[in-house]
Amino acid sequence: MVSTLLRHSACILFCLLALVSIRGTSYAEPEKKAPRPNIILIMCDDMGWSDIGCYGGEVQTPHLDQMAREGLRFTQFYNNAVCWTTRASLVTGLYPRYPRPHLNLNMVTLGEVLQQAGYQTALSGKWHLGRTDSTHPVYRGFEDFYGLLDGCCNFFDPYYRDPKYKRGITGDGYRFFAKNTTRITEFPDDFYTTDAFTDHAIQQIKTYSKTDQPFFLHLCYTAPHYPLHAKPKDIAKYKGRYSAGWEALRNERHQRQLKMGLVDPRWKLPARDKESADWEQDKYPRDWQERRMEVYAAMIDCMDQNIGRLMATLKETGMDENTIVMFLSDNGPDASEPGGANPKQIPGPKEYYTTCGPSWAFPQNTPFRRFKTWMHEGGISTPFIVRWPGKIQADTLTKQPAHIIDVMPTCIDLAGTNYPETFQSRKIIPVEGKSILPILKGETRTPHESLFWELRNNQAIRQGKWKLVADRTINRWELYDLEQDRTETNNLAAQYPERVAKMKAAWQSWSEKTGLANQKHQRGKQIP
The missing domain is CATH 3.40.720.10 (Alkaline Phosphatase, subunit A)
Known part of the structure; x- marks a missing residue:
């Protein structure tokens, strides 16, 4: 009877030691969550x-x-x-x-x-x-x-x-x-x-x-x-x-x-x-x-x-x-x-x-x-x-x-x-x-497909390296390749009329979404 109890006790002790060992390696307590900045x-x-x-x-x-x-x-x-x-x-x-x-x-x-x-x-x-x-x-x-x-x-x-x-x-x-x-x-x-x-x-x-x-x-x-x-x-x-x-x-x-x-x-x-x-x-x-x-x-x-x-x-x-x-x-x-x-x-x-x-x-x-x-x-x-x-x-x-x-x-x-x-x-x-x-974090982010601007009928849209911009005093769209020319000195609108038309349409759609197209005082108007 005593030997049987000793065998059971030894078995239980072995299992407890094994469990402690497992918890100490594979199942460590998780670290506290980092505080929010x-x-x-x-x-x-x-x-x-x-x-x-x-x-x-x-x-x-x-x-x-x-x-x-x-x-x-x-x-x-x-x-x-x-x-x-x-x-x-x-x-x-x-x-x-x-x-x-x-x-x-x-x-x-x-x-x-x-x-x-x-x-x-x-x-x-x-x-x-x-x-x-x-x-x-x-x-x-x-x-x-x-x-x-x-x-x-x-x-x-x-x-x-x-x-x-x-x-x-x-x-x-x-x-x-x-x-x-x-x-x-x-x-x-x-x-x-x-x-x-x-x-x-x-x-x-x-x-x-x-x-x-x-x-x-x-x-x-x-x-x-x-x-x-x-x-x-x-x-x-x-x-x-x-x-x-x-x-x-x-x-x-x-x-x-x-x-x-x-x-x-x-x-x-x-x-x-x-x-x-x-x-x-x-x-x-x-x-x-x-x-x-x-x-x-x-x-x-x-x-x-x-x-x-x-x-x-x-x-x-x-x-x-x-x-x-x-x-x-x-x-x-x-x-x-x-x-x-x-x-x-x-x-x-x-x-x-x-x-x-x-x-x-x-x-x-x-x-x-x-x-x-x-x-x-x-x-x-x-x-x-x-x-x-x-x-x-x-x-x-x-x-x-x-x-x-x-x-x-x-x-x-x-x-x-x-x-x-x-x-x-x-x-x-x-x-x-x-x-x-x-x-x-030093990674590359998927950029915005388009970015938009308007103020006092000055207007712009950027898509990738391309920027379409309108100066209200000139009253026309200008197109720039910002990778080659971020200082906007070489207007490419005449060379890429299809891109100009596409970007103008995207800008107009955005102006309608934001309520800009319905404003008075020429805000949101379509510049030639």
């Missing part, structure tokens, strides 16, 4: 493709340059050529819809999707998509908002208005600046929007670092959008830097871009834009013209300093390794001069209101043609830098085309969630962007 999406305003150092510029941007060295730069990333349409596409993953507003209830925002997925969400800076109950950021997925609900403002005092100007120094009267839904009309003496937006963003990061939830932070600078306002100490860095003029600056930037591999040496550098003056024959005071660009550079410089503060906060709070940071601009540089060029308006101080104008916008876009609101490459191309430690190969370039509508599906992938068919019982327009996560 925090997401920071930084957008600046009216900045040219070549303005920052890592895209060929002379402006001192060491922190953005470091982001590029530690991450990935896109050479063919597109926006919508103007503030509000770009912002609408960025937060919805959709092309703009007509009629306005561009943010409707049949759209869902990045803030709403990520908030529903368990992310903490905040917006710091410019919104410009409305302030009603259906368009205000705090009602569209952002738990905390601090910044500007309008398109631009005085950098030193957003509520400042000079009585000499009928419409106010910042356009249509007083600007709407707020903390959540509470309007702010008084600002301290040392206030500067770029610093204030960053202060708020930093505070949010510090708050979020004390929780276990991931966060989504959308930081939208108004720099370097007009009015040209900057701190004296930042302006001083660039005193005399632009004495050679805009044509020399464009050539200088182009040479750097060639050395960096950003542009193809086969692409011709286009002639000076028709709206840009000859530097040697320009009618305005030379010191005033130089000052415009000095202040513009100082505004970008200050923004870069603040991005450096933001990145330092990520490290200080231990959030750096699990945070993906993206940086881009909402459109190309602005060539407009509201009220006309006026040398009595001194660039820099809060009491004055001026812009860079078309002559300086010309080199800000090196090597491309045209500016903000136009559909040539200068109007719709943006720097795009993505940094994600340990996930993105450092100091890399990609020439794969992508578009701002791709940001929404990318963030959805990063958050491990899905784009909803309905939201709060509302049926939602299906997302039109495609995730760029494969590109971030």
